[in-house]
Amino acid sequence: MRALLLALLLALAAPAGAVQPDEILPDPALEERARDISAGLRCVVCRNESIDESNAELARDLRLLVRERLVAGDSDEETVAYIVDRYGEYVLLRPTMSGSNVVLWLAPALMLLVGGGLSLVYIRRRAASTTPTEAALSPEEQARLKDLLHE
Numbered sequence: 001m002r003a004l005l006l007a008l009l010l011a012l013a014a015p016a017g018a019v020q021p022d023e024i025l026p027d028p029a030l031e032e033r034a035r036d037i038s039a040g041l042r043c044v045v046c047r048n049e050s051i052d053e054s055n056a057e058l059a060r061d062l063r064l065l066v067r068e069r070l071v072a073g074d075s076d077e078e079t080v081a082y083i084v085d086r087y088g089e090y091v092l093l094r095p096t097m098s099g100s101n102v103v104l105w106l107a108p109a110l111m112l113l114v115g116g117g118l119s120l121v122y123i124r125r126r127a128a129s130t131t132p133t134e135a136a137l138s139p140e141e142q143a144r145l146k147d148l149l150h151e
Contacts, residue, residue, distance in 0.1 A: 019052060020060070025067055034067045037079055041066070042093045050093060062091075 019038075025031040035052060041062060043054035051059040051066075062083065069079040083091055095101050137145065 019063060023060070023063055023067065025071070030067070030070050033076055034063070034070055037066050037070075037076055038063055040080070040093050041083060042091050044087060044091060048093075 019035070025034060038052035039050050041051045043049045043051050043056055043059040043062070045056040045058050046054045049059075051062045065083065066079055069082055070076075074082065080092075089095050089101070095104075097105050
């Protein structure tokens, strides 16, 4: 009984997906390729959802476009390239590391290094400026200090 309940809960927790029955291709191999491609494409309406998970009308259009291109004989790469040409690299859930995207990929690490370096310089300068310098006491000051300490 517990196993059945667990299986039911796991089935309910699985992502439902938004692919409609009328979108599914009759060829299981092509449908699997379409699902793989769709899982990597962002819905431009829903932002961080793949077109496979989105119920937006544009996501449906993109799913149909992917299937259309695959039926026409395009490879997976050609299909993705076609969609990226039409909508830009923003539709990729995992953007490529090329061109201007290199700056976006490297910026966090560079900012961390620069921030760490500036912090280190600041801390060292502050430590150097706050080190007490020993000032020599005059004989009168030394005598006064002895009087104060002995009282």
